[in-house]
Amino acid sequence: MSDPLPPANSEAPLRDEDEFAPGAAEWPEDLSRRRFLQIMAASFALAGGACTRLPHGEILPYIRQPELLIPGKPLYFATAMDFGGVGHGLLVRSNEGRPTKIEGNPDHPTSLGRSSVHAQAALLTLYDPARSHAAMKLGHPETWEGLLGELLPEIEKWKESAGAGVHLLTQRIASPTLVAQIQQFLKKFPKAQWHFHDAAFPRSPMPVTVHLEQARVVLSLDAELFGYGGANVPNALAFAKARRRDENISRLYAVEVTPTFTGAMADHRRALSPSALVKFAQDLVVTLRDGSKSSDNWSAALLRDLQKHKGQCVVVAGEFQPPSVHEAARQINEALGNIGKTIDYLPAEASLPPSGLPELVTAMQRGEVDTLLIFGGNPAYDSPVDLPFGEALARVPFSVHHGLYPNETAQVCRWHLPESHFLETWSDVRASDGSESIAQPLIEPLYPSKSAHELIAVLLEQVPTTGYDIIRGAWEQRHKTDNFENFWRKSVHDGVAALPMPPSAKAPEPAAAPAAKAEVESKSLELVIRPDAHVLDGRFAENAWLQELPKPLTQLTWENAALIAPQTAKANHLEHGDVVELRYRDHAIRVPVWVLPGQAEGCVTVHLGYGRTYAGPVGSGLGSNAFTLQTSDAPWGGPGAEMHKIGDGHRFSTTQSERSMEDRDPVRLVTADKPAVEVAREDLPETTETLYPKWKYTGPAWGMVIDLSACIGCSACTIACQAENNIPVVGREQVLRRREMHWIRVDRYFDGDNNAPRLLHQPVPCMHCENAPCELVCPVGATVHDHEGLNVMVYNRCVGTRYCSNNCPYKVRRFNFLKFNDDHSETLKLMRNPNVSVRMRGVMEKCTYCLQRISAARIDAEKEKRKIRDGEVIPACAQACPADAIVFGDILDPASRVAAMKKSARNYSLLGELNTRPRTTYLARMQNPNPEIG
Amino acid sequence: MPQLFQRYTNTLAPASIVAVFIALSAAVWGMHAIIFSPYATEVGQPVSQVVPFSHQHHVAGLGIDCRYCHTGVETSAFAGLPATETCMTCHSQIWRDAPMLEPVRQSWATGQPLHWNRVHNLPDYVYFDHSIHIQKGVGCISCHGRVDRMPLMAKSETLYMRWCLDCHKAPEDHLRPKNEVFVMKDIVPDEKRGVALLRAEEIDKTHLQDCSVCHR
Amino acid sequence: MKVNGVYGLIAEFEEPSQVLAAAREARAAGYRRVDAYTPYLVEDLAEELGMHNTGVPVITLICGIIGGVGGYGMEYFAAAIHYPINVGGRPLHSWPAFIPITFELTVLFAALGTVIGMLILNGLPRPHHPVFETPFFEQRNQSHFYLCIEAKDPLFDRTTTQEFLLKQKPAHVWEVPA
């Protein structure tokens, strides 16, 4: 690994003001009147002719130039990420030794080159200036030596006591080596105990693998197939495949509490409160078993549909549903012979220890815990309210917290040790399909931090203790091959181990059949607690990209809310934006009410991860903490909640205030009775209807197609674009003013009846119109066309009249109303993509189809005197998209994939009637409703 | 009755008006002059360096190829500056204790990089790629001038956008055969050869003036 | 006939009609270097003094043409020749869009030409002028009307010219020192 310093003669970003006298462009925050006047004078003088000398930069060459590394040429390394105990195979771009972009690893069986929102956002966490910089003892900086000074005597004690009183607390772990190390630790100190607590990825009642591609009919019982869970990427891709077939596309039924991506993709969606959902599931089992008449024709039709597709359908239960629902789902799958075909039941998660947080807290309260070693996680914040972890911790003499951030737990522990980011250290992971990957570091640790492997090695008093030696050693033991060196090198290089897959899992013994008679539906208001889709249980609260990423179906940013259905709102005399005291089992929080169409009646959903106190400058003090409502016996809520209005007029920082399509058809749907030809009818004006001749393009003529049948609305494109194009975060205040900067946004609409709406998603990047309205009105020619048909935006020519934005019917242009990019934090400079200008205050910006990637490909092609190949240029959004919904290429090349898709009958242009001739078009979304259901 | 204004004002008044016009045009001309003066462009003004490296000596004198030090020039956007190691390959043998080379030895010993002052500095929003220019037959000296005559490195062109465009509009006048790209020999404009090279290198002139070629 | 130290003789009238008549007489008498000074424009006076064409309109026309042609030329040169760029799929020579600026520049040049031309033809600015030395000129030039026969006039002669002027029944006749 080369040093993380800005490398020799790389374009150091954030010096756009060099165009002007220093300071003339970027105003320092703290500015004396005097200085201000000087700057005024300076910039006015410049106005005379901008006769400025560029300031003299310096060039710092290497001492020894690293192998492979050619300054200016990015390198790509395969690595992997542990996300909620599931491995994600990644491919990371490195510019002069700085990881600058994370992508999915195409060779990895589950990521298949695609990536999730969280994989993309991991990059910002690496460079986050708020990460813990040093070991802390009782809140004061300390050295590792200082720690060892205390730790080693402790270890001696453990040896005598065989580890009595020593407790480990971990979250889910995807690293086989780490699990092995912990086992080793427990073997060495038999009396030591290992506890498991993970608020976002709880113990799954019945872990499964779903094969959506094989399933013709899918029933989701509040399962978020495309949510943040471990298998979202493969699920999305498989489902998209099943939806894009020309004939017999799959049909998705979703029964859920709060609208999810799954519900948005469903052909038939039903919102039920948790208790009603349990009842629904069990009635389904009963009716299926004794063939009795189903209560309503909806579920009757559903049942018939399921039975019609024995072995080709699947019923999936949500992670946060009680075991009874999972059991119901399993029984239906068994009855219909789906198991082994469309769904595999995995053995109960052996890697997890039996004991959890409750046992630990009781032990702590009893004073039985002398030493508590916390690996990751934040129990002081994310433990249920009835488990007073913080107080109990006071009775633990020697507590150590090992994590990325000096969070709430770090504050109360005796020791906090900085953890290395996964891009800084060696590790290994196991993916959802059991395949293993080696995670190699892309950069030296930015701070004196250690990985969990290294820390445990210390506890085990092992040598060597470097991550590399630990992982390599462990693999050498586990994988006995005659030529390990080759195996190791290949595994590291490919990002996935060349191993035989684990034996296919067998279904667990059927548990006791659930009571045929379902318990009565509760009449009281039910509380629903869920991890937030982006910050989860708060572990990503400090990640500004995720905070500003609009949340699924609310488009809310930077805060959480109490989601209730319109009917519930009416019943409780509440309005959108009212602030309520939400009370559950004599605990209460203040939270604003969000009236959400599609939410189940009679229940209120709050998301975890907010109301943090020690998240850092970004994540602290946002929203309200739902953990104060969580109890260990009802972690996901239950009946008996109350809401009392205590205020109103809360202003939500949302990026989309409108819900309906207002009788316009930005999103078009193809169904059996509404064929594509009619739905996607292009009412484009004739080219002859103009004074002017049409401009000729010789190609490559770049264009894009977005398939709305595939898009699940996950926003991976948005955040991938943000990472690739150095897009700044503006913060809650500016989002309130509608000044977010995302180049590709995912619009969502609620179509039809407000009480049972259809949920729609539509990603909207720049359309690169051939008759671009924006270009016509720019007074300085800062946005014009190039010969490949790109609508290019020249930041350094832009004077900021914003006329282009006014005249853009898609409103995809983004303006730097203030100085949005952070040029103070050194680490953030390292993160930036050196091939994209960092925009200054007062200039317009927008999607460029990832021009930097096009240019790179063009230069390569021209060097080799050939045309650019189809698929050689992939914009960040298309590359990230887990559903492969975005396709980009040369529309004049008949062989190209994009050209083929544009020929589809479903192809239509957004607002085509304006004769903007957009290069980005959409494929109308295919629906496959059950004809038996109206 | 006395005159309010003396006779001379009859000359003064029109003269002053004319003077104002002259002054204004002079100001405009002056501005232009400054922008293209060596003061602003820094053309031909040697930049001082920690080590007074002489291209004249190394290129003309010793005949070292450009690519020996600027390794990236054919493959990467950046030509690259030589690592200290590169200097030391020779200077660990010859001029081992020339005081002039002390900073190089220091850097080698301490592992601290040498601090060279930029001579050719483009704004950050300009993305110039050396490799493609080299590949298509634009000689080093087209932009960097006769470095073989420069004891100390100095800009030989303004690097203004209009200067870039001059060549992007009519590349044929500035192309040379591949084998002459690194040769320190002034190009003799030749219409026919230029067009031939243009065709040989399959250079598509149409998009060369697109904003997107240099700005992202 | 040239007389030193004298700019001319000036007659002061109360009524515009008088100065008109006087001017007519003076021309008839063969005086050529004659000028009148009035508090406001007196119709036909200039004609009576022998100025039949102001020469301003032609300047306006020429400048207007320069402005218009120059303006359109600049637009065409910049958009179609100097740096041709595809803007919103419109042709390089989008003549309808070039009209407004052409028009504005036509008006601008014509207007400035008119004013500057007028001043030059009038020989203004000219802060110093002998006529200002006419007694009470300052007070009365806003209400009274003057006819001045200059000494440069070949027919000028102190006595005869004075007699001639007095025949026109002026309020006064003054001698204007050079």
Added chain:
Amino acid sequence: MPTTVQTCETLSERLSAVVLKRPTKLGWFTCIAISFTGVLMLNVAISWLLLRGVGVWGINEPVAWGFAIVNFVWWIGIGHAGTFISAILLLLHQHWRTSINRFTEAMTLFAVACAALFPLLHLGRPWVFYFLVPYPDTMRLWPQWRSPLVWDVFAVSTYFTVSLVYWYIGLVPDLATMRDRATRRWIKVIYGIGALGWRGSAKHWARYEMAYLLLAGLATPLVLSVHSVVSLDFSVAILPGWHSTIFPPYFVAGAIFSGFAMVLTLLIPFRKIYKLEDVISERHLDLASKVMLATGLMVALGYASESWMAWYSDEPNEEFLALNRMLGPYWPVWWTTMTCNVLVPQLLWWRRIRISPLPLFIISLLVNVGMWAERYMIVVVSLHRDFLPSSWGKFHGTVWDWATFAGTIGLFFTLMFLFVRLLPMIPIAELRKQTVEEGKEV
């Protein structure tokens, strides 16, 4: 006041006295002090703007144009009365214009100066405003001629220059009068410089009159073109509520409408303070109100045809816009516009109202408000809900928006007060001619 018959002497005496009389009244000082505080506020607002960026205003996506453009159009509109009165009415031989043209021309200049501030300030990077000016730069780049904003640059600067020249040429003979009537030497000298040595030569008068007529001839199409070009800023765009072919005439009418409103707003107090009721008589008020009534009706027709087109075109976006203006979140703006610009002016059908200063003053004030609201409706209300519901938003002016607006009003009045104190606000020479000749007619 005595209606003695005017002679050149008395006239010159009275009108120059307005300027030359010493000592200056305390009232004048208080007025200018008040308006100058506005100028100071403007300075603060502008400094803060340049310091932090246009983000200090309320603008956002989708409403990327806010107060700046509203104020720009409003001020430019006001700036139309002067040239209209002095040029078009001159060509139409409306002699009554003589009493007020100088004053209104000055008003035009100052209004256009205020207007010209905004396009500059609303730039994201004002320090590179010169990108909009064609000149041989180091980048070989030019303005983009198809953009109405570039047309604006030329139209507004031409309009300002021509108005300035026109106004100054009109002043020259009067400056000569000032020069001759002033008593203190330094004052004589100052006016003398401005007078260019004007001595009332008959030949000068002839050329002068010709030039003046030509300028009027040039200014007439110019005044019509300027607001047409401003209106093209909107009608060239494809936005519903902007994309409309009736904008140019409808904007010009609105401009003259608001211009005359501002003229009355200023004249009515001034003629009272300086006791010029005989020079600026009831007749003038009457005629000015008639022009207001006429142009007001044209504007009303504009509104009507906009709504009618929305319905007749059967274009959903246009229909939605029309309804959104009346019933959407910004409904008060629409209703204010209609009340002030359509209903209130109907009072001017009655002569008694046309000639009674106070009601007229109130009406003209309301029209000024109404015209500002109209521009707000056109700019903000059209932008805040365009094609895709997903990108709909709202706009609210911040304190800095208001401070800048109020500041320009302060600037306008400061200049106005300086003008009436330092320069003859009524063209003396032209009035001399008139009084004498009209005296003859009687």
